[in-house]
Amino acid sequence: MTAKKTQIVIVGGGAGGLELARRLGAKYGRKRHDIILVDRNRTHIWKPLLHEVAAGSLDANLDEVGYRSHCHRWGYRYFYGALDSIDREARKIILAPVLDEDGSELIGRHEIRYDYLVIAIGSVTNDFGTPGVRENCIFLDSRAQADRFRNKLLNHCLRVSRAMTADPSADEYVRISIVGGGATGVELAAELYNSASALRYYGLEIFDESRLKVTLIEAGPRILPALPERLAEAAQHELEALGVRVLTGTAVTEATADEIVTRSGERIKSDLKVWAAGVRGAEVLDGIGGLETNRAFQLVVRPTLQTSRDDRIFAMGDCCSCLLPGSERPVPPRAQAAHQMATSVLHNLERMMAGKPLKPFVYHDHGSLVSLSRFQTVGSLMGNLVGGRMAVEGRLARFVYTSLYRMHLLAIHGWVKGTALLLIGRVNAIIRPRLKLH
Template identity: 75%
Template sequence: MSNKKNQIVIVGGGAAGIALARWLGGRFGRRHNIILVDRNRTHVWKPLLHEIATGALDANLDEVSYQSHGHRWGYRFFFGAMEDIDRQAREVIIAPLLDEDGTELIARQAISYDYLVLATGSVTNDFGTPGVQEHCLFLDDRMQADRFRNRLLNHCLRVSRAMNGDIPADRYVRIAIVGGGATGVELAAELYNSASALHDYGLEVFDESRLEVTLIEAGPRILPALPERLARAARCELQELGVRVLTGTPVVEATHDAIVTGSGERIGCDLKVWAAGVKGAEFLDHIGGLECNRASQLVVRPTLQTTRDDRIFAIGDSSSCLLPGNQRPVPPRAQVAHQMAKTAYRNLGRMMAGKELMPFIYRDHGSLVSLSRFSTVGSLMGNLIGGRMAVEGRLARFIYLSLYRMHLIAIHGWLKGAALILLGHVNRITRPRIKLH
């Protein structure tokens, strides 16, 4: 390997970015400069955002500080948002840092790189539907999840006060969730879990019967990634909880108090959540002259290098990777992001050593969807039995929880990861069932 000290910059500290920073820092931290750039100061595993949004999870206990994590694993953290890439100068342009009142605290900066990895994740795709940006809530990051929880609790308080007094008011909290994928389904179930706990925390007359949740899916069924039998089981479970499930129902507009469907039905609601598909962040469109697809994802080769610059990699939801022999790019899922991070880690080491790069190989381990404490359904790739294996109940719940445990071990290592898993079990017993502040 060359004695030259390279600078590797990773933009985005999601599941892929923070894992890659940890692996690179642990291996090369003394020989090379590893820098992680993110617009947030802490990392939260994105599949948990629906639990943060309902108060089932206290993100303050589960988030990871990039600053302290970087100190532990040998990389440096840079707080800021990427604005552009100067490929000729090999620099990442960081936008000015502004105070809450708009005052510029730190001017626009440039970070040089020898190798750059873009792992900026995804945002919810509104497909240009009128009114969605103005009237709907999203669950793309911690801030949005906190905003939903605060608004949810306010509406629950309104209903509770109305039931306790003579104030004329609607005595239901009406919530519409657009998108019948994993996020929408898990959020719908978790809402009932949290509502059932509120009467133990000050809202004595409020429970899950005060919820009116509608789940709206444009496709023919919910959870298209799962076998049809499991999707039907999940739908039945949701309907038993009280969720109104609409399939084959496209949404054409969102207003301040309703969701309008293609049939003309107006579904009145206090809260509207848009969880219908994902895309790359819009700032990726033609950033640095790199090739981008219609979903604002950077097009990469099987080695995960961008098509127009060998020194720039893109991984996770921000990339579009079409592998040989496939008709569609690999899906934007957490397991894909983790596997891509591992391949990028290996290929960066090989590139610095002057070796041939390895192609990304996607191994589909199946899909799991948690319906809170009520049920868990999913499918696993049963390689030992020659195909896909359906799982439900306690086994599926155990495997689902194991996914987060594996993430903890990936970013913290076995010792601290195991300690955090144990601490998580203790917290479930000692801390409140829901977070109210």
């Protein structure tokens, strides 16, 4: 009789989940283990790139990873579906029905058993219950949302170009409001100007960056709170030089179909509204399977990254709240944290299956970097060689920033294919159009 395989289920194919699935599949294969990755999308794209997809400066078709081909290469299985609930007693996850575009059911609600479960479904944008935001603003949580923004952006650029063709003196602009002065909001604001400057070469002769009116709105006292104040000021100066109107200390109270309303009463006319003001866990996690969650719907985990109420369930990345001993705040929701957690969960799963004690997760903060498209890159690094945090900007910062994506490619593809993709990326940068216009 064939022995039952040890089944490890990973829910969420983001940066951490996909890396973990690859490394488990590469290590254990399919002989005595069954590694399963579940995701509600069919392809993976690195979330920090979504602002470039939204602005049209990155063709996601060239950078996305198809789960089905990836799982065949690395020895795990992939299931298309969304987590609905967890039956901890039976050790099963329940996936929601898969629906066609017209709403008809393709696959009914179904179950997948697990011996060990890892939840890595990432985060979603937090609208903080602000009236009108969910109905009238675009979030950048997924490729579909980024594609939606790009299509709307191109439509408004075409509208302005046609109006200027008919009447060169027309007072026409594409008005974009971005709420949230963190990395996503700042990077998107800069990338929009990079894209607008190139549109004149792609059929919109009467359109350039001067036809953009971008407003970046931050409720806190300054943008980029994760960076040293000097670098945040440098980034703000660069944005304002591009033409971005930066509002700090400005809370948003409502979003309407064509305006952003601030607490001071100002009504900012907006053709497009992007909400990037914070993140939280997905609502499906709220009390799922009786597991402990915090107010932001994140799963509470111990230092070993095991959930507080179930040793066989791990959580990692943005969807978990991990307060390490001696720390005042949980591990921040960053790509570097998800990458480090994937390694920790991998080793702890190995130790658990071998009957060895688990080791606590240790977070190494390597700093923060923000790219203002081709205009500038600023950030701070943990300068281990110089004895502390090191402020960087310019070419060095840009090199480190692009290195983060290179490391991600190597983590999910391995050294051989990862290196090949890096070389292909260099070629594509030369021969492909600068913008994706469809």
